Amino acid sequence: MNYCRVVYLFEFILIFSIGNATTEDVLFDQNYGISWGSRLVRVLDQGSGFQSKARYGSGFFQLRMKMPDNDCAGVVVAFYLMSKGRKHDEIDFELLGNLKGRPMLLQTNLFANDTGKREQRIRLWFDPTAAFHSYRILWNRYNIVFYVDDVPIRVFKNKRRLGVLYPARPMRVEASIWNGEKWATDGGRTKTNWSKAPFDAAFQHFAVDGCPLAGTAVERCYASRYWWNAERYWTLSEDDHRKLQLVRDKYLTYDYCTDTKRFRKPAPECPFNQ
Numbered sequence: 001m002n003y004c005r006v007v008y009l010f011e012f013i014l015i016f017s018i019g020n021a022t023t024e025d026v027l028f029d030q031n032y033g034i035s036w037g038s039r040l041v042r043v044l045d046q047g048s049g050f051q052s053k054a055r056y057g058s059g060f061f062q063l064r065m066k067m068p069d070n071d072c073a074g075v076v077v078a079f080y081l082m083s084k085g086r087k088h089d090e091i092d093f094e095l096l097g098n099l100k101g102r103p104m105l106l107q108t109n110l111f112a113n114d115t116g117k118r119e120q121r122i123r124l125w126f127d128p129t130a131a132f133h134s135y136r137i138l139w140n141r142y143n144i145v146f147y148v149d150d151v152p153i154r155v156f157k158n159k160r161r162l163g164v165l166y167p168a169r170p171m172r173v174e175a176s177i178w179n180g181e182k183w184a185t186d187g188g189r190t191k192t193n194w195s196k197a198p199f200d201a202a203f204q205h206f207a208v209d210g211c212p213l214a215g216t217a218v219e220r221c222y223a224s225r226y227w228w229n230a231e232r233y234w235t236l237s238e239d240d241h242r243k244l245q246l247v248r249d250k251y252l253t254y255d256y257c258t259d260t261k262r263f264r265k266p267a268p269e270c271p272f273n274q
Helices: 002-010 218-222 238-250
Strands: 013-017 041-044 055-066 075-082 090-096 105-111 120-123 133-139 143-148 151-157 172-179 200-213 252-255
Touching: 055 075, 055 172, 055 218, 075 133, 090 133, 105 143, 105 151, 151 238, 172 200, 200 218, 238 252
Parallel strands: 013 041, 013 200
Antiparallel strands: 055 133, 055 200, 075 090, 075 172, 090 105, 105 120, 120 252, 133 143, 143 151
């Protein structure tokens, strides 16, 4: 079984779709390098790699992704920020594959000081296999905002005064495609159909607008000279609040804050992460 699992992982192919550069484009190899699975990476037009060379202490990070267009139940395509070492921090987008024609879910999660279990899931209102869509993370000392295209789907506020852990370690930008069939689709009941492999995930527009750090002094990344630290980004605008509430009302399928079977009492930030 372990051997088979390794073989399955080797079926995955990462496709990095980078078009002709414009003044707004970022060349892939300017900011990224191959982190693992290099012989399975296929590059279109130009580029390489898949982990940012720099670590960041705050910023606005975005990536356009497209899911495999065959039956991809159990396949997870992820875009995330992650620190290294013990007691890590992490901010996750995870696209959860499904059988062809069935709606796909998008899971977000956070880790701070190695503590996670803050999952939320939404049902996507579009087909993520049909075209590229933007997945964006705004991270400053006041809040973390997850966007799909221009729609905020989740806000996690800094509530350290309530004893809530908040990501504050320097993190690299990463992306990957991997085998999550034990849990990703229908709680693991729908398994991956490996006869459909390889599963191709496409990535493009590797924009990084962040505060790079060589050490661990993240406080310097809270400076007002960085646009994402301006007061207007400490909270959502009224229009973005309406968009967020619409997503929660129509598309939210799971929220750790309301999972009484899993947690005896809600986390201290709940329901303040809305």
